[in-house]
Amino acid sequence: MAPDGHVAVQPAPAGQLPLRLWAPPMNPPRIATITAFPLGIPFDHWSSPPMFAGRPRTTLDTVLVRVTTDQGTVGWGEAYGSFSSAVVPAIDQWVAPLAVGEKVDDVELPARIERTLHNLGRAGATIHAISGLDIALWDIRGKLAGVPVSTLLGGRRRDRIEVYASLLQYNGNTEEIRRVVDRALGEGFHQIKLHERTANAVAAARAAAGPSVPLMVDTNCAWLPADATAAVMEMAPSDLLWIEEPIWPPEDFASLAALRQSAGVPTAIGENAGNALDFKKMLAARCVDYVQPSAIKIGGLTPLWQICTDSEAAGTTCVPHSPFFGPGYLATIHVLAAKAKASALERFYCDLAFDPCGGFVPIEAGFLAVPDAPGLGGDPDTELIDRYRI
Incomplete structure (x- = not known):
């Protein structure tokens, strides 16, 4: 003791x-x-x-x-x-x-x-x-x-973490996409991610954001390998930081590597990985620029940390998948604070009836402060848990 x-x-x-x-x-x-x-x-x-x-x-x-x-x-x-x-x-x-x-x-x-x-x-x-x-x-x-x-992870390397607005899907409605991009930028976010599948939707977001705002696109495994290159190259003029989960099935790493080479757009994958071993296969296939393990899907904080350290030692960047709001979100923040390379935190951009852990890490001008309290940083409100329990 x-x-x-x-x-x-x-x-x-x-x-x-x-x-x-x-x-x-x-x-x-x-x-x-x-x-x-x-x-x-x-x-x-x-x-x-x-x-x-x-x-x-x-x-x-x-x-x-x-x-x-x-x-x-x-x-x-x-x-x-x-x-x-x-x-x-x-x-x-x-x-x-x-x-x-x-x-x-x-x-x-x-x-x-x-x-x-x-x-x-x-x-x-x-x-x-x-x-x-x-x-x-x-x-x-x-x-x-x-x-x-x-x-416990060896100490934080940074006290503040940038947060990017991860928009939900607007089904290619360019007017709504422009409106919500404007809203996110007006609230202080400096990076935007879309969940869209058309070049027109992406171009609308780029026009609203301007040329300097990092813009990412998650297509949720939209295309078969034969169709992916043309679709991604159609989006390429919008200057994407990455294209996320562009191919079905997501573990077709050989096709992802070919797409990365032919389209010239950085790739981000990993939220659909079944277990930590998949990330070693991704790195070996040279199919990814940004790995995206999800703390609440991959086995917890322990494999998330190991994937981060291994992948960044191999030269990629770990940008964990984190469009959730509870202790897994807090765990991801602590990993981002302690890992070698700085990267932004994903936050679903919406209003919630109940934000289990957001009160411990308020977002201000597109950044949040890493919690100082022991453990993850705070406990969810059990009365509100009971209210929204399924």
Whole structure:
């Protein structure tokens, strides 16, 4: 035990797998309970609802995960929520029974659970569920140590992080795109990302933003390989910082490499990666300029940090996928604060009925301050969780 009563921490050297948290040897904290809270949060993006899986999307969905130790410390995590009907049972029936009773300073626990459950699938609901546990354990470790999570990652390299406005989909409506781009710039954002699939939509955003604003386009796996080069080259005159997820299927790294070479537009991929090993395959294929692991989909903060350090050591830039609002968002902020290369944070640009963690990291003039509080930076309001619980 450290002299101030906090648990002693051995932070990670830069570029290595993070942390060892050393608990008091006679009575180490152990996981007592794990509870999943599926949420549907109403939102307004100042237009008709975008479509998702053939239906209007009226809520942004997530799963918050509360982990309590046998000594009363509470940590919060987050798992991908668009498939909460599968993720919550994965937590309740598979992950929680394997985690309860284990030590909170055991950084290999989520990986062991993943290995134990590998027959349930190496991607999807099981890995999403493990993500929530891993993030919550980091929150607990920081709270026990009395330090922000960025300290456990070896210390923050920056105190402020730029945030880019990640627009929801406007289905190619150029008038609405110009209006919302103007709105985002007027609120102080300096970078814009679209979720569109047409060159006209991209050109409208460029005209509204002007020539100097970084502009990115996420097409959500819009094209088969044979069609992708022509589509991306049609957008190229709009001077894109990157084209994101341009090819279906997203793991066709050979076709992505060919597109990157032929179109001459930087590529960004990774939000659909099934597990951390996919990123090594991306780097080997030389198909990517910006890797985009998602903390709430890839297994949590631990693999997110490892992917960041490995990919940036190999010469790419890690810009994590983070259009979510809970503890996974806070975890991503701490990774961005501690990793080697500075990069901007993704924020879905909309008004939320309930912002689980936004109050801890307000965005001002396109930047936010990295939280100083122990752990991730703050706990969600449980009364509001109950209100928006699915």
